[in-house]
Amino acid sequence: xxxxxxxPVLLPAMLxxxxxxxxxxxxxxxxxxxxxxxxxxxxxxxxLYWLASDGTIEVYKLGNWQPPFGIVLVLDRLSATMLxxxxxxxxxxxxxxxxxxxxGRGWHFHPLFSFQLMxxxxxxxxxxxxxxxxxxxxxxxxxxxxxxxxxGGMRLRSGLQYVVMxxxxxxxxxxxxxxxxxxxxxxxxxDMAVKVRSLAPGDEALMMVGATLLLIVFAIKAAAFPVQFWxxxxxxxxxxxxxxxxxxxxxxxxxxILRMYTLVFGADxxxxxxxxxxxxxxxxxxxxxxxxxxVLGAKQLPRQAAFAVLASxxxxxxxxxxxxxxxxxxxxxxxxxxxxxxxxxxxxxxLVRDAQGPTTRAPGGLxxxxxxxxxxxxxxxxxxxxxxxxxLILDASRNTPHMVLIWSVILVTSLMLIVGFTLxxxxxxxxxxxxxxxxxxxxxxxxxxxxALPLNPxxxxxxxxxxxxxxxxxxxxxxxxxxxxxxxxxxxxRTPYVEAVLGPGAFATPxxxx
Numbered sequence: 001x002x003x004x005x006x007x008p009v010l011l012p013a014m015l016x017x018x019x020x021x022x023x024x025x026x027x028x029x030x031x032x033x034x035x036x037x038x039x040x041x042x043x044x045x046x047x048l049y050w051l052a053s054d055g056t057i058e059v060y061k062l063g064n065w066q067p068p069f070g071i072v073l074v075l076d077r078l079s080a081t082m083l084x085x086x087x088x089x090x091x092x093x094x095x096x097x098x099x100x101x102x103x104g105r106g107w108h109f110h111p112l113f114s115f116q117l118m119x120x121x122x123x124x125x126x127x128x129x130x131x132x133x134x135x136x137x138x139x140x141x142x143x144x145x146x147x148x149x150x151x152g153g154m155r156l157r158s159g160l161q162y163v164v165m166x167x168x169x170x171x172x173x174x175x176x177x178x179x180x181x182x183x184x185x186x187x188x189x190x191d192m193a194v195k196v197r198s199l200a201p202g203d204e205a206l207m208m209v210g211a212t213l214l215l216i217v218f219a220i221k222a223a224a225f226p227v228q229f230w231x232x233x234x235x236x237x238x239x240x241x242x243x244x245x246x247x248x249x250x251x252x253x254x255x256x257i258l259r260m261y262t263l264v265f266g267a268d269x270x271x272x273x274x275x276x277x278x279x280x281x282x283x284x285x286x287x288x289x290x291x292x293x294x295v296l297g298a299k300q301l302p303r304q305a306a307f308a309v310l311a312s313x314x315x316x317x318x319x320x321x322x323x324x325x326x327x328x329x330x331x332x333x334x335x336x337x338x339x340x341x342x343x344x345x346x347x348x349x350x351l352v353r354d355a356q357g358p359t360t361r362a363p364g365g366l367x368x369x370x371x372x373x374x375x376x377x378x379x380x381x382x383x384x385x386x387x388x389x390x391x392l393i394l395d396a397s398r399n400t401p402h403m404v405l406i407w408s409v410i411l412v413t414s415l416m417l418i419v420g421f422t423l424x425x426x427x428x429x430x431x432x433x434x435x436x437x438x439x440x441x442x443x444x445x446x447x448x449x450x451x452a453l454p455l456n457p458x459x460x461x462x463x464x465x466x467x468x469x470x471x472x473x474x475x476x477x478x479x480x481x482x483x484x485x486x487x488x489x490x491x492x493x494r495t496p497y498v499e500a501v502l503g504p505g506a507f508a509t510p511x512x513x514x
Contacts, residue, residue, distance in 0.1 A: 016114035068188035092465035099458030179210030190501035221253030235306035240350030247342035281321035288314025292413035334389035344466035
């Protein structure tokens with residue numbers, strides 16, 4: 001076994017505990033260890049990505065207990081890609097939090113940040129459905145603290161809504177796990193993939209109930225319609241670096257859908273067919289429309305960015321809902337892009353609001369450039385990777401029954417996003433100031449104006465990291481897409497995953513694979 005596989009979970013867990021116990025009153029020391037840990041995570045994730053790049057699936061058996069009875073971590077192309085994306089984003093976010101001073105506005109930012117990374121990385125690596133629930137709870141508990149970091153009435157109210165919604169999702173998750181365990185007798189994903197293909201006819205309906213509950217849970221995490229209403233308030237009121245890190249949270253829900261509904265509940269499972277892909281497609285289309293309308297109608301930039309995240313999740317789930325190899329490859333490409341674009345947008349907006357003040361126009365130069373890059377990336381305009389991602393999704397849907405509907409919705413909503421960001425951008429950067437209009441974000445809880453702040457060089461540099469990664473991703477779009485297509489093919493070819501976990505011949509009768 002390769003012990004480096006457990007490092008993305010173990011390292012942030014140990015750092016968080018160390019910071020809480022030994023550095024709770026020393027912010028400088030917390031910053032040093034947090035940055036060092038983030039850099040180490042990037043290096044580890046890059047090494048694991050290289051390890052998985054040849055198509056090898058590595059399995060780490062905790063305590064050397066044999067699956068399906070023991071806990072396993074599984075490293076394949078998809079989990080390695082998500083680890084690398086999370087670690088790169090995490091480094092940029094922690095540097096921005098330090099440069100902007102956000103980490104000093106409340107207690108325990110850096111320990112909570114490390115616990116958050118632990119939960120996210122664990123969710124990407126686990127090969128066990130119950131431990132997916134456990135890691136979901138770890139990242140959610142940390143996110144509750146990060147959400148209300150810095151205090152404030154609006155933040156507390158939004159945090160309460162976020163907590164209640166996700167607690168309801170966690171309860172449904174347990175119901176789903178209990179139902180599926182009652183039917184299959186296992187919660188190991190690979191073992192469950194074998195069991196659901198040979199269920200007795202009387203158990204198929206109960207399996208569908210558990211799988212549907214699970215889809216609702218993942219839809220809550222991914223902010224898909226009709227359970228998306230927690231996202232706008234949460235993301236709009238969260239501290240900027242927290243909102244930027246939250247860009248990966250909705251992708252955890254998308255990852256879980258990709259993993260479970262290709263590996264376990266594939267179209268070859270009796271009684272499943274195209275049920276889940278059609279359900280997901282309908283939800284995705286409405287999510288995209290709702291998010292785009294929100295972007296068009298939002299009056300403040302943070303709320304507009306929050307609705308943009310919802311719209312990007314709708315686009316991503318459309319690609320997943322196609323349930324084809326081409327659609328999955330396009331989904332992975334767009335997933336990487338949308339995570340970086342959302343993070344770039346939240347950081348740029350924070351710079352705009354800090355530099356603007358209550359009565360002065362937003363500054364031009366680098367701040368305006370960062371906002372412009374983030375806005376066109378989120379809207380999917382050329383030449384950045386958002387345009388390429390949407391083009392790949394449109395191409396993947398060419399020969400599907402829903403082609404006309406998908407093309408119409410994506411193209412129309414893209415125009416809506418462009419118009420929405422143009423309206424807000426012109427208000428902040430180009431139009432003369434209206435002395436009777438004030439951005440509520442430039443006033444504190446008591447209604448007192450918050451003066452413009454000098455821009456910190458570290459914050460500016462950190463805010464450039466997500467756009468820079470997007471530019472690199474765009475320039476390397478050809479090789480990146482080939483890698484992601486290979487990832488999609490590995491994800492949909494279930495037999496290698498199952499046999500890597502359970503041993504050769506685990507699929508006695510291998511299912512039909514694309």
